[in-house]
Amino acid sequence: MDEKYHLALKTAFASEFSFYLKAHNFHWNVEGPLFGQLHELFQTIYEEVYGAIDPFAEHLRALQIYTPAGLQKFSMLTAVQDENHVPEWSGMLKELLSDSDRMAEIFRITFDMAESHGDHGLSNFLADRQDAHKKHSWMLRSSLK
Numbered sequence: 734m735d736e737k738y739h740l741a742l743k744t745a746f747a748s749e750f751s752f753y754l755k756a757h758n759f760h761w762n763v764e765g766p767l768f769g770q771l772h773e774l775f776q777t778i779y780e781e782v783y784g785a786i787d788p789f790a791e792h793l794r795a796l797q798i799y800t801p802a803g804l805q806k807f808s809m810l811t812a813v814q815d816e817n818h819v820p821e822w823s824g825m826l827k828e829l830l831s832d833s834d835r836m837a838e839i840f841r842i843t844f845d846m847a848e849s850h851g852d853h854g855l856s857n858f859l860a861d862r863q864d865a866h867k868k869h870s871w872m873l874r875s876s877l878k
């Protein structure tokens with residue numbers, strides 16, 4: 734058992750959950766002249782990410798890793814920090830963009846780790862997550878121009 738590998742996977746999982754929650758937060762709380770568009774964009778993102786949570790947890794279980802599953806556990810592990818204020822709409826876009834870029838990087842690194850452990854089903858999943866975040870980053874970045 735490789736502790737460093739398992740911790741990286743749990744961190745990626747907690748970060749993905751935190752990212753999902755932040756996108757949902759922004760879907761609820763966004764305001765401004767682009768309300769309709771951004772409300773929808775944040776929904777597209779949180780739905781896609783939420784759809785990855787259960788398969789991700791089950792990949793961890795297949796490696797005999799217990800899935801972190803509590804807000805306190807998540808906050809200890811996550812690389813995506815909670816937003817406790819309500820930023821204005823462009824602040825929301827910038828923050829979620831930076832978090833999405835961070836998630837793509839986390840999945841790039843964990844992909845390499847999974848490959849070197851011969852966990853090819855998992856690495857396939859992690860590659861898809863990297864790709865999904867690159868797409869989310871593209872939409873967020875384009876909305877800021």
Ligand SMILES: [Fe+2]
Pocket residue numbers: 760776
């Ligand atoms: Fe909604």
